[in-house]
Amino acid sequence: MFSEAANVTERRQQPPALAISTVIFALRPSASSGRPVLWLPLVRRIREPFQGHWALPGGPLTQAESLQDAAARNLQETTAVVPKYLEQLYAFGGLHRSPGQRVVSIAYWALVEPTEAALAAESANVKWFRADKLEQLAFDHNEIVNYALWRLRNKMTYGTIAYHLLGEKFTLAQVREVYEAVLDRTLDPANFRRQLTADRQIEATGEYLQGGKHRPPRLYRYTGVARDNFGNFDDDEAVVPGTGPPSS
Known part of the structure; x- marks a missing residue:
């Protein structure tokens, strides 16, 4: 001892x-x-x-x-x-x-x-x-x-970080599900679709997701340059609002 x-x-x-x-x-x-x-x-x-x-x-x-x-x-x-x-x-x-x-x-x-x-x-x-x-x-x-x-x-x-949780091709519903999963709240499908297509960060691929029982949804891809350019962001000064920074 x-x-x-x-x-x-x-x-x-x-x-x-x-x-x-x-x-x-x-x-x-x-x-x-x-x-x-x-x-x-x-x-x-x-x-x-x-x-x-x-x-x-x-x-x-x-x-x-x-x-x-x-x-x-x-x-x-x-x-x-x-x-x-x-x-x-x-x-x-x-x-x-x-x-x-x-x-x-x-x-x-x-x-x-x-x-x-x-x-x-x-x-x-x-x-x-x-x-x-x-x-x-x-x-x-x-x-x-x-x-x-x-x-x-x-x-x-405020960013496009959600696309790093998706594959190269995705449906609009899949993008919304990413936001709902991370933010832990339900989003209005119509409003989300309108905002998503208005920011010109994605484009239709001309393909459709197959295998469902209903009309196959259109597939999209992310077109922003940020997707492959995310690197080492050293935001060491960030704090959690209302809680202060982690213990250090």
Whole structure:
């Protein structure tokens, strides 16, 4: 007991370690309604601290890689996901967020299309969970997920980020379902269609979605240049209105 306590004290006296954690959002159908809802993959910790608890994919930063490269590498190693959209979220550095040595975690968040999410590795220690029904995670990872959700919902109201959760071709109803899933509210189909087609960010492909019982809906694609140009946005100064920034 004494040696363990002494070891913790010794680690506390060391310089803070730097780690990477990443929230990955994807849409998957609800088991009850079949409508898309937000899911994210978690990794079961196999060692202390928090052994056996679920946590965000992540790991240490090596000497020879950038923060974004480290986030991408950790995702590929743990989940086999290679997201096209990867953005820096925030630096989480609470004094007591990790037992033992202090750890500052640079959090990222990623969005993946359905085809990308389908390729994600799953095992006894890597599973997908509904973002709105998470248990208590390791460290402060619930706080990180909540902040990533706020950031996603905020960007949905003024940007074109929703298209990163869709495939290359989609129906207008599928776009609306993305907004409804993320914002967690029902949108008027007619008003949504009118606003969506008025902003000239999408165009009809000339194709139709096949396989339904009714008249097949028209397929569209996103035409904005932003789709393939999203990169590393370091919005470190952002805060959640009414709640203040995450602990640091």
